[in-house]
Amino acid sequence: MKNAGELSRRQILAAAGFIGLATLTGCGSGDGGGDSKDLSKKQNGAMKHYRAGQQFKATKALSFSMLHNDNPVYPLKSGWLFWKEVTKRTGVTIKPVDVPLADYEKKRSVLIGAGDAPFLIPKTYHPSEVAFVSSGAILPVSDYVHLMPNFQDKVRRWKLEPELDSIRQSDGKYYLLPGLHEKPKSGYSLSLRTDVLDKHGLSLPTTWDEVHDVLTALKQEYPGKYPWTDRWSTNTPFPCGALFQYLGQAYGVKAGWAYDNLSFDTRAKKFVFTATQDAYRQMIEYLRGLVAEKLLDPESFTQQDDQAVQKLLAEKSYVISANPQELVQNYRYNLNKQVKGATIEMVPVPLGPAGPVLLSGIRLENGVMVSSKALKSSDFVAMMQFVDWLWYSDDGQKFCKWGVEGVTYTESGGKYTLKPGISLMGSDPDAPKDLQKDYGFFNGVFTYGGSWELVSSNFGPDEKKFQDAMSQRKELPVDPAHPLQSSEQEQATLWDTPLKDAAIQNTLQFVLGKRPMSEWDQHIAELKAKNMQQLVDLHNKAYERFQKENG
Amino acid sequence: MVRPSRSYRVFQGVNGVVLTLVVLVTLYPFVNIVARSFSGERQVRAGEVTLWPKGFSLTTYDIVFHDSMFWRNYGNTVFYTVVSTAVAMFLTACYAYVLSKKHLKGRTALVGVAVFTMFFTGGLIPNYVLVTSLGLKNTVWAIALPNAISVFNLLVMKAFFESLPTELEEAAQIDGLSTYGILLRIVLPLSKAVVATMVLFYSVSFWNSWFSAFLYMDSSDLMPVTVYLRNLIAGATGGGNAGATTEQLSQVGATIQSVAIVLTALPILCVYPFVQRYFVSGVMLGAVKG
Numbered sequence: 001m002k003n004a005g006e007l008s009r010r011q012i013l014a015a016a017g018f019i020g021l022a023t024l025t026g027c028g029s030g031d032g033g034g035d036s037k038d039l040s041k042k043q044n045g046a047m048k049h050y051r052a053g054q055q056f057k058a059t060k061a062l063s064f065s066m067l068h069n070d071n072p073v074y075p076l077k078s079g080w081l082f083w084k085e086v087t088k089r090t091g092v093t094i095k096p097v098d099v100p101l102a103d104y105e106k107k108r109s110v111l112i113g114a115g116d117a118p119f120l121i122p123k124t125y126h127p128s129e130v131a132f133v134s135s136g137a138i139l140p141v142s143d144y145v146h147l148m149p150n151f152q153d154k155v156r157r158w159k160l161e162p163e164l165d166s167i168r169q170s171d172g173k174y175y176l177l178p179g180l181h182e183k184p185k186s187g188y189s190l191s192l193r194t195d196v197l198d199k200h201g202l203s204l205p206t207t208w209d210e211v212h213d214v215l216t217a218l219k220q221e222y223p224g225k226y227p228w229t230d231r232w233s234t235n236t237p238f239p240c241g242a243l244f245q246y247l248g249q250a251y252g253v254k255a256g257w258a259y260d261n262l263s264f265d266t267r268a269k270k271f272v273f274t275a276t277q278d279a280y281r282q283m284i285e286y287l288r289g290l291v292a293e294k295l296l297d298p299e300s301f302t303q304q305d306d307q308a309v310q311k312l313l314a315e316k317s318y319v320i321s322a323n324p325q326e327l328v329q330n331y332r333y334n335l336n337k338q339v340k341g342a343t344i345e346m347v348p349v350p351l352g353p354a355g356p357v358l359l360s361g362i363r364l365e366n367g368v369m370v371s372s373k374a375l376k377s378s379d380f381v382a383m384m385q386f387v388d389w390l391w392y393s394d395d396g397q398k399f400c401k402w403g404v405e406g407v408t409y410t411e412s413g414g415k416y417t418l419k420p421g422i423s424l425m426g427s428d429p430d431a432p433k434d435l436q437k438d439y440g441f442f443n444g445v446f447t448y449g450g451s452w453e454l455v456s457s458n459f460g461p462d463e464k465k466f467q468d469a470m471s472q473r474k475e476l477p478v479d480p481a482h483p484l485q486s487s488e489q490e491q492a493t494l495w496d497t498p499l500k501d502a503a504i505q506n507t508l509q510f511v512l513g514k515r516p517m518s519e520w521d522q523h524i525a526e527l528k529a530k531n532m533q534q535l536v537d538l539h540n541k542a543y544e545r546f547q548k549e550n551g
Numbered sequence: 552m553v554r555p556s557r558s559y560r561v562f563q564g565v566n567g568v569v570l571t572l573v574v575l576v577t578l579y580p581f582v583n584i585v586a587r588s589f590s591g592e593r594q595v596r597a598g599e600v601t602l603w604p605k606g607f608s609l610t611t612y613d614i615v616f617h618d619s620m621f622w623r624n625y626g627n628t629v630f631y632t633v634v635s636t637a638v639a640m641f642l643t644a645c646y647a648y649v650l651s652k653k654h655l656k657g658r659t660a661l662v663g664v665a666v667f668t669m670f671f672t673g674g675l676i677p678n679y680v681l682v683t684s685l686g687l688k689n690t691v692w693a694i695a696l697p698n699a700i701s702v703f704n705l706l707v708m709k710a711f712f713e714s715l716p717t718e719l720e721e722a723a724q725i726d727g728l729s730t731y732g733i734l735l736r737i738v739l740p741l742s743k744a745v746v747a748t749m750v751l752f753y754s755v756s757f758w759n760s761w762f763s764a765f766l767y768m769d770s771s772d773l774m775p776v777t778v779y780l781r782n783l784i785a786g787a788t789g790g791g792n793a794g795a796t797t798e799q800l801s802q803v804g805a806t807i808q809s810v811a812i813v814l815t816a817l818p819i820l821c822v823y824p825f826v827q828r829y830f831v832s833g834v835m836l837g838a839v840k841g
Contacts, residue, residue, distance in 0.1 A: 070771055072782045075620055097769045100778055102785035110766060113676040116683055338593070 039147075039381055045091070046381035052149040056389035058091035058382050064374075065118035067111070068096035069104045069445050073436065080440025085404055092386050112137045112371070119374040119383060122391075122445050125366040126167050129176040132369070133169055134486055139370040140173035147381055148388035150396075154180050162478040163364050170483040170542070172550045177387065179365025179449035184358050186470040188242040191322035191331060191346040207351045208250055208286060215295040218318060226297035228290070228319035231308035232257075238504050239301040242321045244283075249359045250352025251283040252476060255507075258359055261499055262539050264479040271482065271539045273532050275503035276524050282353065287511045298512055313338050322346045324463035346462060348469035356473040363475070365448045367391075390446065397454055400446035403439055416457045424458070481550075482543035495535045502530055581816075588612070588809035595805040611806045615814070620771060621779060628775040631764070632757040635695035639753045640746070642699045643708060648734055650705075651712035669702045682767055693767035698760070704749050711745040712738065747829035755819055780811035 045060040070076050076098050087093050097118050099107045104123065111117040112132050121138070132138045142164075145151055155161060160180055167174045190211065192204060197214065200221055205211040218227035233239035236257065244256025254260050254274050263274040274280060290296040297317060300308065311317045313334050322331060327346045335342040368387060374380055390396045402409045402416050409418050418424055423431035424442060436442045442458075449455070452471070459467060484492055506523050509515040515523070555563075582602055587595055591606020599605055615621050649655060650662055673681070678697065687693040715738060723737045739746065761777035768774055784807055 070782065072779075072785065075771055098771050099769075100765065100771070100774070100782040100785075102778075102782045103765055107766065110675055110679050114679045114683065116679070334593075 042375075042378050042380035044378040044382060046379075046385055050149060050385050050388075052153040053393065053395075055395065056090050056385050056393075058386065061091055061093070062379050062382055062386075063093040063095050064120060064379070064383050064386070065095045065097060066120040067104075067108060067118050067122065068098050069123040070098050070100050071444060072101065074434070074440070074443065075437075077438075077440065080438075081403065081407070082400075082440030082443065082446075085399070086390070089399070090386055090389060092382075115373075117371045117373070119371050119377070120387065121369040121371065123366055124176055124369050126176055126178065126364065129369050130169065133175055137372055138175050139372050139375060140169075140171070140175055141177050141370055142168070142173045142175075144370075144384055145177075147384040148177075148392065150388045150392040150394075151177065151180075154182075154392060158182050158363070160363060162480075163361060165481040166361060166478050167364065168481045168483055168546075168550075170485045170546075172546070176367045176369055177391070178367035180392070181363040181365060181449045181455065183452045183455075183471050184362045184475055185455060185467065186349065186358065186362075188246055188321055188323050189346050189349045189466065190246075191320055191327055191344050193318040194343045194345045195341055196318050204345065204347050205350055206347070208247070211350050212286075212290065212295070215290065215319065216293070219293070219295055226317050227295055228300075229297035229303075229308050229311045229317040230300035230321050231303070231305040232321060233301055234304055237500065239508065240321075242323075243300075244507075245359075246321075246349045247287065247352070248280075248283055249349060249357065250354055251279040251286075252352075252354030252357060253277055253280045253283060254359065255280065255283060259500070259504070261496055261503070261535065262479070262482075264477075266477055271479075271536055271543060273499075273527065273536055275507065276527065276532075279353065281520065284507060284510045285517065286352075288513060288517070291511055292513055301508055301512065309334075315339060324460065324466060328460060328462060346466055348466060354476075358470070358473050358475045360476045360478040394451065394454075397447070397450040399441075401442055401450075401454060401457075403435065403441040408435060408439055408441060414453055414457070480543060481546050482539050483546060484538070484542050488538055488542065492535060492538055495531045495538075499527060499530050499532055499535060502527060584809045584812050588806055588813045590806065592805035595809075608806070611803050611810045614803060615783070615810060621776065623772060624774050624776040624779040627764075627773060628758060628777065631691055631694050631775055632754050634691050635698065635757045636750060636753045638695045639699045639701070639757075640750060643701070643705050643749065643753075644739070644746070646700060647705050647708035648712055648738065650709045653713075665700070665702050665705055679766060688767050689769055689773060694757070694760070694763045698757070698763065701753070701756070704752055708742075708745055708749060711742060715741060744829045747826050751823070751826045754822070758819055759815065777815060780815065784808055784811060 045058040045062045047054075047056060047059065050056060068076055076096060083094060095118075097111075105128065108117075108121060108124075109131070112121070112135070115137065117137065129138065155164060158180065164174060164178075167176060167178065169175065190205075192214070194204070196218070197203065200217060202214050202217055205214050215227045219225075230240050230243050232242040238244060238256050238259050241257035245258045246256075248255030248258065254263055259274065261274055262271045263277065264270075265272045265277075287296070291298055297311070308320060309330060312320050312331060320331070324346065327344065331344050335344055368391060370384075370387075374383060377383070390400065402411075405411060407419070408422055409416050411417075418427070418435060421431050422433045422435050422439075423429070424435045433439070441447075456464065456467060506515065506526075510517065510520075510523075579602075583600070586602055586604045587600050588611070589604035589607055589609070590600045591608045594600050594605040646661075646665070650658060652658070655661075672678070682688060682693050682697060687696065719737060719741075720733050723733050728736065759777060761775060761781060764773070764775045765778050771779075
């Protein structure tokens with residue numbers, strides 16, 4: 001009897017402990033589930049009828065904490081007009097937690113891991129949000145976009161659903177509010193010394209065949225030089241990341257910085273391994289030809305950026321990859337100082353077998369994560385409306401980029417002009433004030449994406465010409481969603497990296513002629529030995545599962 | 552005096568040559584960095600700078616010096632270093648002195664506690680949670696306290712205290728000094744060499760440290776200069792982000808790393824000769840005793 005009594009007391013204790021634990025954990029998951037349906041208690045300061053295109057104004061003064069990526073070019077100042085004007089227009093005060101740009105990601109992980117993250121976590125690049133999904137520390141924002149009319153409106157009008165699908169996790173939700181672009185913005189292409197071309201009666205190439213012809217002609221004029229030397233080979237697993245990316249685009253494959261082991265074959269309706277596609281092989285053969293004919297400097301794949309630029313400035317070569325900023329601020333600027341009469345131009349990406357296309361997925365930008373703690377706050381609805389206005393409304397985006405009309409800029413007919421005395425990125429070296437440094441506008445934390453009119457409103461003449469040409473091209477379809485479950489993810493990571501390394505290493509070996517093309521089949525067999533097929537199958541399984549579950 | 556033998560003189564000659572070479576090899580990178588920091592951007596990019604600045608330019612120094620944030624953060628560094636070193640010296644000296652007493656009960660356990668932390672740490676996030684919940688965030692204590700005792704320094708100091716003759720302390724005790732009196736009036740004055748070394752070790756490490764400040768400070772006003780320069784390098788070398796005029800930007804990008812190194816190393820370099828005196832005397836002390 002006594003024994004039984006004692007035992008039962010212990011049992012009760014154990015049971016009580018167990019129940020306590022269960023309620024605790026239950027509470028954790030229950031909170032999200034129950035509250036996501038019922039937002040009626042979280043309306044503090046929110047607008048009842050907030051619509052797209054409408055000015056958001058909190059009905060009570062509110063403040064939200066936000067992680068701020070501190071750019072040394074325009075270090076955060078509490079006196080920025082930006083902060084004051086945000087509060088004036090919306091009734092919301094942003095409380096920035098200032099993190100130096102150099103180690104933003106590191107501090108972000110610590111803060112989220114320690115449960116000390118601010119409500120708003122911007123400047124997050126997909127897929128870095130995936131690491132935080134399983135911890136439950138960040139909100140599945142897709143459940144709450146109904147509070148964000150401007151966001152939804154832009155997704156609908158610009159047909160961005162497929163892009164959003166591509167960032168969904170295995171639960172069918174996405175955890176990042178990405179920046180949205182109306183049109184894809186291109187970054188990199190080839191730049192050539194136009195004065196040298198003119199001297200020899202050559203014109204700027206528009207296709208990769210013409211690129212080959214121009215380089216051959218240059219080689220005949222300067223037999224001792226490599227006409228093309230390239231850069232962006234350091235700090236990346238894929239050397240010549242820019243070159244491979246835009247050359248790959250012309251062949252319709254992901255290479256260089258855009259490289260991913262998996263590509264979707266739209267005809268076969270399944271995923272395939274990128275580096276074994278026929279088009280990928282053709283791309284390798286093209287570049288291999290350039291190296292073999294000594295048209296492209298083999299050091300391109302190993303040298304530092306500075307060395308490549310130095311060769312251009314010393315006239316050891318005449319062709320190099322560029323983006324609009326580097327073209328103007330580095331190549332052209334330094335060439336003007338060192339080489340008399342030198343001119344350099346960037347061409348729209350030359351066309352290849354894939355025709356006038358752009359790689360997909362570039363209409364999403366970095367974006368905002370929301371801490372799960374925010375959902376417990378009674379200001380939650382107002383906060384989502386505020387985020388919607390500041391980051392996604394036309395007015396909000398224009399405000400973040402250009403500031404206050406009449407104070408920092410004037411606008412007429414879609415053309416934005418800064419007020420006299422205000423400079424932007426060195427536009428007026430004598431101006432006493434700077435739009436970024438002194439007013440806090442054009443801040444990378446808030447300014448990205450938007451309508452083409454707004455995105456293109458600050459292009460210089462070179463960039464405008466380049467982007468106008470590029471925006472005529474058709475975007476390739478986005479890869480369909482194929483999110484892995486967490487156990488699959490671990491397995492996939494183990495296969496993914498060695499395969500990627502092998503693919504890249506061999507790409508370079510073939511390009512540099514260290515491996516004959518006759519060994520291509522052997523190369524594929526080596527990849528198979530590294531579980532290539534298993535990886536592809538895993539992703540195809542995830543793709544089919546997602547199709548079944550989410551239509 | 553015995554005349555040095557011929558072979559000894561040869562040895563000295565060779566020794567001199569070899570050591571001079573070592574000195575040159577050690578000094579060269581630093582001189583090169585200093586030269587680069589004063590050089591023009593084109594010369595730096597072309598790799599023309601070796602021992603003397605070429606295309607003399609002060610643009611980068613000028614930009615860095617004219618930023619009020621630089622001076623504020625430099626002030627922070629000085630403040631953090633002084634406070635943290637003082638705290639660290641106090642705690643380390645007390646701990647080491649106690650441990651040096653052979654008759655102390657539980658001495659092994661106390662040593663064990665310290666040594667344990669040499670091999671195992673709680674990890675980044677638990678540390679962060681601890682510091683945050685103690686309310687130390689955004690204060691100098693977040694930097695000073697978690698790093699106050701370096702076990703290596705502690706053990707060195709303990710060994711030094713142990714090497715002092717116990718008779719000295721016994722004599723002082725007979726003359727009526729209390730425990731604290733012995734530590735302050737007898738032991739510490741005799742330990743100038745080790746104290747100076749420890750001050751140097753601690754202050755150099757606090758001066759150069761950036762991670763705790765980066766982790767526990769939420770505003771750029773509170774950052775030490777190391778974080779400022781680190782961020783500046785990231786911004787200047789991060790490509791396309793133009794802020795200064797194009798000409799300045801290009802110059803800053805080329806020399807900012809060397810300027811940053813010179814600016815952070817300079818104060819410690821200035822302190823070093825004054826502290827070094829104690830190293831030498833410390834070594835001599837040991838040598839005569841036999």
